[in-house]
Amino acid sequence: MTSRPAPAGKRPPGGPVLQQDVTRALETAFFEELASVGYGKLSIEAVARRAGAGKAAVYRRWPSKQAMTVELASQAALKAVRAPDMGSLHADIAQFIRETMTALSHPLVSRIAPDLLAETARNEELADALLSGIRTPRRENAALVLHRAIERGELPADTDIELGLDFLVSPAYWRLAVIRTPVDDGYVERLTVKIIAAMKA
Known part of the structure; x- marks a missing residue:
C-alpha cells in the first residue's frame, strides 16, 4: 500500500x-x-x-519517488474533476466535460498525463498504484453522475455504467492530450448530446 x-x-x-x-x-x-x-x-x-x-x-x-508520485498525482486528479449535481443529466455531463477539459488544458497536466500513461506501460508496480489511486476513485466519482440520472429516470435502469464512463472521459482526453486540438463550449454541447444519445441507445 x-x-x-x-x-x-x-x-x-x-x-x-x-x-x-x-x-x-x-x-x-x-x-x-x-x-x-x-x-x-x-x-x-x-x-x-x-x-x-x-x-x-x-x-x-x-x-x-513512486510513493510521492502516486500520492500527489492522485490528490490532484481527484480535486480536478468532481461529480457535478446540476439537476439534469445534460447539465451534469456538460459540466463534467468542462472540468475535465480545464484540467487537461493545464500546462503541467498536458505534459504530465501522457508521460505517466506511457510510464505505466513499462512499470507494472506504478501502473497498479495509479489505477488504485487515480482511475478507480475517479471512475467511482464520475459514476455518481450516471446513477443520479438513473434515479431521476433520465437513463434506463440497465444503463451500462462502465461503457458510459468511457464515453464521459475518453473523448476529452483524446482531443486535448493526444491530438491537442482546441475546444470551445459549442464542442462541449455537441459532445454532451452525443454521449447522452449513446448511453440511451
Missing part, C-alpha cells in the same frame, strides 16, 4: 514536525520537475533542490 504523507504540522512516528510551507513547496516542485523531465528521469534530489529543501525533507513525507 502506498504510504501517505503525514498531515502538515503533525509529527510522523519518530520524526520532526512537518512544516506546511515546506510541504507546499515540495508539492509544487514535484509537479514542475515531473513536467520538465518526466517520471523516468525524476529524482528526489531534483525535487528537493527545486523546492529549496534537503532530501530529508522529501523522505520525511514520502518514502520513495
